[in-house]
Amino acid sequence: MTTTLETRDRLAPGAASSALVEWHYSPSLESTDHIKLAKRYNLFIGGEFVEPHSKRWFETINPATEETLAEIAEADAEDVDRAVTAARRAYEKVWRKIAPSERAKYIFRIARLIQEKSRALAVVETMNGGKPIKESRDIDIPLAAAHFFYYAGWADKLEYAFPNRNVAPVGVAAQIIPWNFPLLMAAWKLAPALAAGNTIILKPAETTPLTSLLLAEIIQEAELPPGVVNIITGGPASGAALASHRDVDKIAFTGSTEVGKRILRAVAGTKKKLTLELGGKAPNIVFEDAPLDQAIEGIINGIYFNQGHVCCAGSRLFVQESVVEPVIRKLRDRIGTLRVGNPLDKNTDVGAINSRAQLEKIQELVESGVEEGAEMFQSACSVPDRGFWFRPTFFTGVAQSSRIAQEEIFGPVLSVLTFRTPEEAIEKANNTPYGLSAGVWTEKGSRILKMSQKLRAGVVWANTYNKFDPSSPFGGYKESGFGREGGLHGLAPYVSLS
Amino acid sequence: MPRLNVRKTYKLYINGEFPRTESGRFYPVKSKEGELLANACRGSRKDLRNAVQAARKALGGWSEKTAYNRGQILYRIAEVCESRAAELIAELRRQGSTAAEARKEIDQVIDRWVYYAGWSDKYPQVVGSVNPVAGPYYNFTVPEPTGVVGIVAPEEPALLGLVSRLAPAIVGGNTAVAITSESRPLAAITLAEVFANSDVPGGVINLISGLKSELVPWLASHMDVNAIDATGVASEAMPALQKAAAENVKRVIRFDADAIGWSDARLSQSPYAIFEFQEMKTVWHPIGM
Numbered sequence: 001m002t003t004t005l006e007t008r009d010r011l012a013p014g015a016a017s018s019a020l021v022e023w024h025y026s027p028s029l030e031s032t033d034h035i036k037l038a039k040r041y042n043l044f045i046g047g048e049f050v051e052p053h054s055k056r057w058f059e060t061i062n063p064a065t066e067e068t069l070a071e072i073a074e075a076d077a078e079d080v081d082r083a084v085t086a087a088r089r090a091y092e093k094v095w096r097k098i099a100p101s102e103r104a105k106y107i108f109r110i111a112r113l114i115q116e117k118s119r120a121l122a123v124v125e126t127m128n129g130g131k132p133i134k135e136s137r138d139i140d141i142p143l144a145a146a147h148f149f150y151y152a153g154w155a156d157k158l159e160y161a162f163p164n165r166n167v168a169p170v171g172v173a174a175q176i177i178p179w180n181f182p183l184l185m186a187a188w189k190l191a192p193a194l195a196a197g198n199t200i201i202l203k204p205a206e207t208t209p210l211t212s213l214l215l216a217e218i219i220q221e222a223e224l225p226p227g228v229v230n231i232i233t234g235g236p237a238s239g240a241a242l243a244s245h246r247d248v249d250k251i252a253f254t255g256s257t258e259v260g261k262r263i264l265r266a267v268a269g270t271k272k273k274l275t276l277e278l279g280g281k282a283p284n285i286v287f288e289d290a291p292l293d294q295a296i297e298g299i300i301n302g303i304y305f306n307q308g309h310v311c312c313a314g315s316r317l318f319v320q321e322s323v324v325e326p327v328i329r330k331l332r333d334r335i336g337t338l339r340v341g342n343p344l345d346k347n348t349d350v351g352a353i354n355s356r357a358q359l360e361k362i363q364e365l366v367e368s369g370v371e372e373g374a375e376m377f378q379s380a381c382s383v384p385d386r387g388f389w390f391r392p393t394f395f396t397g398v399a400q401s402s403r404i405a406q407e408e409i410f411g412p413v414l415s416v417l418t419f420r421t422p423e424e425a426i427e428k429a430n431n432t433p434y435g436l437s438a439g440v441w442t443e444k445g446s447r448i449l450k451m452s453q454k455l456r457a458g459v460v461w462a463n464t465y466n467k468f469d470p471s472s473p474f475g476g477y478k479e480s481g482f483g484r485e486g487g488l489h490g491l492a493p494y495v496s497l498s
Numbered sequence: 499m500p501r502l503n504v505r506k507t508y509k510l511y512i513n514g515e516f517p518r519t520e521s522g523r524f525y526p527v528k529s530k531e532g533e534l535l536a537n538a539c540r541g542s543r544k545d546l547r548n549a550v551q552a553a554r555k556a557l558g559g560w561s562e563k564t565a566y567n568r569g570q571i572l573y574r575i576a577e578v579c580e581s582r583a584a585e586l587i588a589e590l591r592r593q594g595s596t597a598a599e600a601r602k603e604i605d606q607v608i609d610r611w612v613y614y615a616g617w618s619d620k621y622p623q624v625v626g627s628v629n630p631v632a633g634p635y636y637n638f639t640v641p642e643p644t645g646v647v648g649i650v651a652p653e654e655p656a657l658l659g660l661v662s663r664l665a666p667a668i669v670g671g672n673t674a675v676a677i678t679s680e681s682r683p684l685a686a687i688t689l690a691e692v693f694a695n696s697d698v699p700g701g702v703i704n705l706i707s708g709l710k711s712e713l714v715p716w717l718a719s720h721m722d723v724n725a726i727d728a729t730g731v732a733s734e735a736m737p738a739l740q741k742a743a744a745e746n747v748k749r750v751i752r753f754d755a756d757a758i759g760w761s762d763a764r765l766s767q768s769p770y771a772i773f774e775f776q777e778m779k780t781v782w783h784p785i786g787m
Contacts, residue, residue: 149570153569160620446785447786471620
C-alpha cells in the first residue's frame, strides 16, 4: 500500500526570493502495515453487513496514488428501503424506549472506541480521502471522538436544553455527508441524532466511504442495538433514494448548495424536518492593525487546510489597502514553503485533491480566473506524477463580479480583494449568496465585535480561523443552509418538542 | 494449611498519596453486628490543613484544564469504578448492606460519575449567558469554580452520598477536601484508590476519615476553604458551622437528603448541584469600529 512520493519543496526565505534555496526533505511516512482493509465492503443494515440487492460494487481509490483500496457496495432503492425499515423497527421497538442514561452510555462507548482505534482511522482517512495525515491524526479523528463524547452527555440532560417542553426524538433520520471530513462529518451527524433518541441511515460520500464502514464495525463492537445506525454506500442515486424515502422523518445533508436546493424541492409538501449545511465563500478580512505574521498563518490555514476542501474555507481574502503590499509578499513567501505531496508523509501540508472530478472543477475555475484578468500566483513546488494534485494558488486583482470571487472552488485557491474602510469591507464581505463563516483580523477588540455583528455568517473567527469544537455550534446563513451542528443548538434538529 | 490473607490498612487520601493520620490516632469501624472491621484513621486538624493545602495547590491546574479533559477524567473514574465494582460492593456489604443494596448503590455511583462527566462541557452553556445590555457593549456571564470546597459526606449511603456531592463540585473545576462517613468510611477509602488510578491529579480530591464532631469545626473555620457542602452535618450542628464559616464568607450548602432521597436520580443529581459551587463572572467589552 505504501508508495513513496518524494516531497521536494522550495523554500524562499523572506524577501530574498531571488536567491532560491532548495531544500530536500527526507520522507517521514506514516506506516500502513497495521491497516487491515477488507477486499469488499457491504452495506451495514440492521446491525450486520449485508450484500446489496443491486449486486453492484464500485471501487474506492486512494486519490494520491489512484490505487484501488476496496470494493464498496452500491445501494439501490431496494437497499435504501431495507435500511429505512431496519431503522424504523429499531426506533419503535428499542431505541426510543431505552432510558436516556443508557443511551448515553452507548454513545460514550463509541467515543472511546474511536479513541482506541484513532491511529488506524486516521491512516485510512488519509488513504481514502487524500488529506494530510497530520490533519486526520490531529483534527478529524480526535474531533470525531470528542463529538460523540460531548453528545453522549446530552442524552439524559435534554430537559436542560429545552426547558419547559417535553423532549422527544424526531424518529428516523437520513444523513448524507460529504467527502471532505468523512468520519468527522459522520460524527457531527450521528452523535446528536443518537443522543436525542433517533435512529439513522447514514450515507457517506461516494469517494470516501471507508472510515464510515470502519465506524460501522465500531458500532457493532459497542453493541448498539441492531438497526439504530445503518450505513449505506453508493453514489448520488443512493443519496436521492434515501432523501426521498417516504418513511424518513428527518434529513440532514452536508454538501453543495446545488444538491441542497434539490433536496429542498424533493421534500416540499412533506412533513420531513430538514437541516442543510451547504457551500460557502467566506470572507477573511485583514485590517491594517492586524498582527500580520499571525494573520498570514490564519489566511494559509483558512484556505489551504484540507486542500481547501472546506465549506467554511476563507476563500475570499479582503486586505485593507495600506497593508496589501506586505500581505501579498508574505503570502507568496509562505505558500512557497507549503509541502505538497504524499498525504501519508507526516510533514505534508497539502495533500491530494479528493477526486479527478474535483480536480477538473478546480482547474476550470482557475482558468476562468486567468481569463477574467486576475493575476495568479502558484507555489513552485513539484507534485507527484500519479494521483490528483493542485498547487497552492492565489489570485490578486480579483473583481467582485469575477467567478473566482463568487463561486465556491472547494480547492486550494484564494482570491485576494482589497478595501479601504470597515464599511466597505462589510459591504463586500456580505456580497455573496453564501453566509457560512467569516474571519476578522485586527488588534482592536471593539472592531472584532462590531464586525461580528455586521457579518451575515453563522461562524465568525477573530484572529484565528477554522477552529472547531463539539461544544460550538456551526452552520450557515442564507444559501449556506440552515440548522446548526455542534453545541446545545445542534440538538434542536433532532428533537420534537411538545 | 489455608493461606493467611493480607489485610488492608485504611489510610487517608491527601495530595494523591495515602498517608496515615499525622496524629497516629485510630478509631474502630465495626459492622452492624459489632464485629471489628478495621482501625480507621482518626484524622486530625493537621491532616485537614494538609489536605486543604494540597487542594489549593491543585486548584489552578484542575480549573484550567479544558472542560473536555475534566469530563474525560470523570468518565475514567466511572470506568475504573465499574471494573472495581466487586471490590466496592464487598466493602459496602462488610459495612452492612445486602448484596442487592450494595449492587444498586455501586451502579448508581458509576452512573453518577457518567452523568456529571457529561456536564463538564455543558453546564456553562446552561447557566452562562450573553446579556443584551442597553449600549454598545458585548456583555457575557460565565461560571467559574468557587475554589476549595469542603465536603462533609452523609453517614448513609456512605458511598453514593459522598460521590453525589463530590462529583458536581469537581466537575466544575473546584478541588475538594471531603470528610467521609464516620460510621462507614471503608468504601470511601477504597474509592480513593480508584481516584489514584483514574488520572485525577493529586490534590484535586482529598479524603479524611475520623470523627465529624472533631473535624467539621476546623473545616468550617479554615480560612483557605471557600465553600462547604454540609450535607453530612446534623441539622442541630448547622448554626455553629455557619457561624464559623462566616469569617471568610464561605458558601454553605446543605443538600437535604431526608427530604429528597439519594436514589432518585432525577432529584439527587442535577446541574444545580454544580452551580452551587460556581461564581458567575460578567465581562463587558465595547463594540465599535
